[in-house]
Amino acid sequence: MRAMLWVVGVVAGVLILLGLILEAVRWLIIIGLIALVIVIILGVVKGRQAMHHQTRRR
Known part of the structure; x- marks a missing residue:
């Protein structure tokens, strides 16, 4: 009985x-x-900012 409680407790903890x-x-x-x-x-x-700056320089 005690072993079964341990197994259920461990399984619950893992879940x-x-x-x-x-x-x-x-x-x-x-x-x-x-x-x-x-x-x-x-x-x-x-x-877009880089493209805008590039077209402004030309």
Whole structure:
């Protein structure tokens, strides 16, 4: 009986940790996608500024 309680406790602990890790991974993916979008937007804005400065010099 005591061994079964230990097994159930360990399995429950592993499932809780796995859930927390998967939740953290999901948030990291979301944060990474947001950062990627920001980098793309900044790249487009900087590219347009560079093109604008280049045409003004001519």
